[in-house]
Amino acid sequence: MTYENTDKKTLASQLKSLWSEYERIKSKGYKLDLTRGKPCPEQLELSNCVLTALSGDNCISKDGVDCRNYGVLDGLPEVKELFSELLDIPAENIIVGGNSSLNLMYDTIVRAMLFGVSGRELPWSRVEGGVKFLCPTPGYDRHFAICETLGIKMIPVAMKDDGPDMDTVEDLVSSDESIKGIWCVPKHSNPTGITYSDDVVRRFAALRPKAKDFCIFWDNAYAVHDLYSDGDKLLSIFDEAAKIGPESENMIYYFASTSKITFPGAGVAIIAASKENIADIKRIVAVQTIGYDKLNQLRHVRCFPNAAAVRRQMELHAKILRPKFEIVKNILSRELDGTGAAVWSNPKGGYFVSLDVMSGCATRVYELCRDAGVRLTDVGATFPYSHDPLDKNLRIAPTYLSNDDLTTAIYILTTCIKIAAIEKCLKA
């Protein structure tokens, strides 16, 4: 029976035992962190090859470039080939950047603010009344932080099980010229873990925005990060756009990185776009840098020479991560099924589980967890301007903690969820 359907006397007695359990937990002095999606130390061990792949006498790339020196703005051809094979994007549409795809996204928006998008319209900073982005929610806090910092107004759009609510996206982009972009994490989305359906990808490619410089930020951060061998399949947005024409291809800015394949913060990131957009990016980036870190690119391609090698690596990651996601799923299910106190996502990959507690309870759960020694991502982080209008969404990052600590942390979390839910029902 759900808490909402339980009589208040029973609820009050359940709350009393939950409080004594909570006090017992608190007395243990736990310090457990469920906040950021970081690989655990065992995962990092899988990539140590990258640390030793080069020495003074083997720093020459396939086409004879000494990677210890300046040169090659847009990335080593063999690294473009690697990403091309892995993500099914022509190598000529790829620029290999530095250590972070988020950095490439930020730079792409700053370029649009300062210089415009391939000369299609005014630079965004000169648009009277400012520009706007659509933000599927819940979404990735750092995407929203970029918009907030740069003064781009964010419009939330509901996230469904197969991607953003496309009826709303189509209506808004076709009627408002100041809407210049949308954030997308199309596979194993952060935080819900869902993958966009074929229909959603096709509808993105077929968008007819009022703004001629509208950009789809296709952040495929979890492109190969499947937990199970029968993982989600994402349709190629570039293939769909090519069927429609150059205007469609020009909307797409595609990002990926090896952050959660090798070393976060010390991996290799790419941006992929239409030929016309790639030329525009290169023209501007050529002033910003003489070239990105080719030694790191070479190290990566020496350890992972082709897509098959990357896929093997991802199977090793999955072997470590699967039990962690299953711990989360099993404890949430064991403790909360039938209570009506929460619903949660069941991702087949990526780094997060999205948890919706009862409306108005997320802050209370966050505080109870904090006082019991479990850190959760800030409430509201998954929404534009850090504001969750229903105060219900929490993001769980299960990857970093050891399995024992994760078991403890999720059990504490469920205890706090039950307390907050019963308190709410008793007040109703």
Ligand SMILES: Cc1ncc(COP(=O)(O)O)c(C=O)c1O
């Ligand atoms: C959706 C998404 N995009 C980008 C990033 C960061 O990527 P990078 O390390 O390549 O900057 C993350 C990291 O959590 C992420 O979840």
